[in-house]
Structures are given as C-alpha cells and as structure tokens.
Amino acid sequence: MLDEPTPCLLPSSTVHGLEWSKEANALERQELISDEDLAESFERLLRVAEKLHGTGPYADAGPIPHRKFDLSQWGTYRGRYEHPLLPVAQFIARLNDAETDCGTTACACGWAMTDPWFNERGLTIRTYDRNIVGVIAPGADLREPSWLTIAKFFHISDKRAEELFQPEAYDPNEATPTMVGNRILTFLMSARFDPVRKIALPPLAKPPS
Numbered sequence: 001m002l003d004e005p006t007p008c009l010l011p012s013s014t015v016h017g018l019e020w021s022k023e024a025n026a027l028e029r030q031e032l033i034s035d036e037d038l039a040e041s042f043e044r045l046l047r048v049a050e051k052l053h054g055t056g057p058y059a060d061a062g063p064i065p066h067r068k069f070d071l072s073q074w075g076t077y078r079g080r081y082e083h084p085l086l087p088v089a090q091f092i093a094r095l096n097d098a099e100t101d102c103g104t105t106a107c108a109c110g111w112a113m114t115d116p117w118f119n120e121r122g123l124t125i126r127t128y129d130r131n132i133v134g135v136i137a138p139g140a141d142l143r144e145p146s147w148l149t150i151a152k153f154f155h156i157s158d159k160r161a162e163e164l165f166q167p168e169a170y171d172p173n174e175a176t177p178t179m180v181g182n183r184i185l186t187f188l189m190s191a192r193f194d195p196v197r198k199i200a201l202p203p204l205a206k207p208p209s
Helices: 021-030 035-053 088-095 108-113 116-120 146-153 158-165 177-188
Strands: 124-128 131-136
Touching: 035 108, 035 116, 035 177, 108 116, 108 124, 108 158, 108 177, 131 146, 146 158, 158 177
Parallel strands: none
Antiparallel strands: 124 131
C-alpha cells in the first residue's frame, strides 16, 4: 500500500482558472490504493495517451486527427447536437476512418471506448436510441454520473478525472489530442506512479505544425 501518493506535477495550482489541485490532491492523499490498482491505473491512462498521440500499439494508426476530437461530447455524428439513429458499429467505423471527414467525433474517453483493448477490460459505449450518451464499466452504477464511472475505471479521484478529461480544464483552443495526451503523461511522470512505473514513458508530443 502507498502511504503518501504524490500530487500531479503540473505548472500551477490552477488550470486555466479551474481550481482543482488542492481538493483533488487531498482526495488522492487519503485514497488507499493497492499497488495492483495503481499499476492498472498507470497502464490504462498510458494507453489513452498513446491512442491520442498515435504511439506504442497505435503507431501505425498515427495520432487522432483534431477534426475528429471533441472533448465536449462522448461521441457524435454530423455535428454536436445532431444525433441520427446510427448503429454503434457504424459510428466506430466512421470514427476510425482517417480518410473521411464525416463530422464524426469523440472525446478522449469516447475514443478509448471504441478500442477493443479497453472493451476487453469492460469499458464500453453506453447508448440510448443508438446515441452515444455515456460509459459502461465494471461495477458501474448507471444512476451515477458517467464521470464517476470514468474515475473509478482509471482508479483516480473524480477531480483528477475532470482535470484530465473535462473540456472546462483546458483553454478552448488547446483541447486537442496532443494537449490531453501530454497532460496524462505529465500525471504519469509524477512520483505517485514511481512504485509501478517499469517502462520509460514516451516524450511529450509536440503540437502539429
């Protein structure tokens, strides 16, 4: 067990005016997390960052295009507020089709939910009339907000989940796959993960020119 998980090493105590660190870090210092869960947290978060950056197992696919990334939506097709009855399989196929620009987008967790690696671990898309409305994960209570489900799946506090994945935590012009992936990697570089970090982390990605 860890006695004192170390806070995330970010440049300041606020992220674009969103005060998160005191409350979030206090929660994480109180959190009793096993080495097994901490290792699982590290692996899952790293996988999201690699998917966003197109590194590791996703090197062949390349980074997620900015035009197919929208932190404000789990997943959508042809615009933010327009939700035709699109089967989930077709949504995933169009999202992963790098050759077309069909208005299909997803947030960081939405992209993870389309990944078979995450599906095998129980993280899947939650739909209503075939619209992407949230997330399903092992042990999830469908009555609770999806962000609590995300926090539990990644073994982080709800405030940490907001800091990593919520659009309000970013400058509107910086909520790109590169920016979100870099913030996840910065968190994984913190001393909190020292007991389970057995591989070298990839460098922070440079924004596309």
